[in-house]
Amino acid sequence: MTDTPQPKRKHIPQATIKRLATYVQVLESLARDNVSVISSNPLAEACGVQGSQIRKDLAYFGEFGIRGVGYQVNHLISSITSSLGVDHEWPMVLVGVGNLGKAMINHIGFHAHGFHIKAIFDCDPFKIGDKVHGLEVFPTQEIKPIVEKLGVEIAVITTPPERAQRAASYLAEGGIKGILNFAPARIKVPDHVHVEYVDFFRHMYNLIFNLTQDPKEAKPERDAMDIKKHLFDSDPGQIRD
Amino acid sequence: MTDTPQPKRKHIPQATIKRLATYVQVLESLARDNVSVISSNPLAEACGVQGSQIRKDLAYFGEFGIRGVGYQVNHLISSITSSLGVDHEWPMVLVGVGNLGKAMINHIGFHAHGFHIKAIFDCDPFKIGDKVHGLEVFPTQEIKPIVEKLGVEIAVITTPPERAQRAASYLAEGGIKGILNFAPARIKVPDHVHVEYVDFFRHMYNLIFNLTQDPKEAKPERDAMDIKKHLFDSDPGQIRD
DNA sequence: CACTACTTGAGAAAAGAATCACAAGGATAC
């Protein structure tokens, strides 16, 4: 009926979405290197997954490849980004103008991918009125009216853990639908608000656990030449997370 | 035989390790509130998982609870952190002294949890010699000798994507065993080096996908009072990543 | 135009992870 590749809308695993973000990252790198077509296996190797995994992930959204050929890099990028809804601008607000908050406000890649921070908030009276990257810092009490006025749906929390819940509550009251939470604290929000936790410690714990508990990888020794030899043919590691 | 709770060393899922980090986060918050004992179900609710999930996760490492009572908060924290190997200091180095790098260097929670950045590197000649939080910026060429001299095993990469691979190669040559990579790029390292990717975009993509594709949650309208009512009894969301 | 070489897409099978259900163990009250 339709000329678009009919999407098989059943339940799509969260893991698939996560991997799609990585595929885009690698595909964009390929595009910069002027690679125009790639098949699933080499792409999979660059992403640290199986080829069949990529094909299955993409199949949730439609048919983007050409049998016998592979995938057109640019077409695949736009197919994935539009499938996910990240092919256009998303205005955002940020709460917590500390070191990390400022880093996010100035993050060029973030802005380049359409994530535009439109307003920033902090509860520290000494910061109110400061300008960061051209944006004025507003008090957290004004989150609700400003979010409502701007009609923003996504927010970033970069406060200390003890202030994350208050920020989240203000944001929810203002009608925010999604929160990217960098604060090392769990927050409670209404059911319709989706929270993504960016937890450095989780990654660090994982790193250290794998370091200390993987005696299977404890190779005796390895000199610089040996490392260089392995540098470009080793497994870049599973995506998961 | 031993008086320590015998660990059942079989394969431990990565997902379990990730959750343990969250358990510690919530337990530390409980400890601050002077909660001394907690049973699996209330802890599970605060973490956004099932009680049986917590019990199973802990069972991989031993028996830390008291039947009929629950878990001692402080004891459980130290049991988990020592099981994971995060109960002592970990010296680290950092490559890429930009906005994000500086934020990590100044991150108090990071330092408080034993992750101590001992040396920092950048390839920008104008940054070499600068002091950040008391640390002098060294050129990336010196990564190998300095890492070897310090005997550091863990590194953080906060460079732009195009410089992440070079940083990773230098680090691997210096004998680094684990890398926390904030750069939005996949890196290739020898098999024995473990890489953890901290990918904001992955979280953003997930957030937006859930926003746009979850029409099941599209409640008609909801005023502020309604939101407040739900604020403290709603599901804080699954841990997953 | 038939034939070969490749690659996708998808059903089937395998592996893995979360949940359930309950026996075992410990604390407390009487």
Add this chain to the structure above:
DNA sequence: GTATCCTTGTGATTCTTTTCTCAAGTAGTG
């Protein structure tokens, strides 16, 4: 000391996700 109550730890079950396998489809070659 005995009975009752409560919560853990774990085997069994269910559910989810990944991997395997191969038919279907496309481009290029002689």
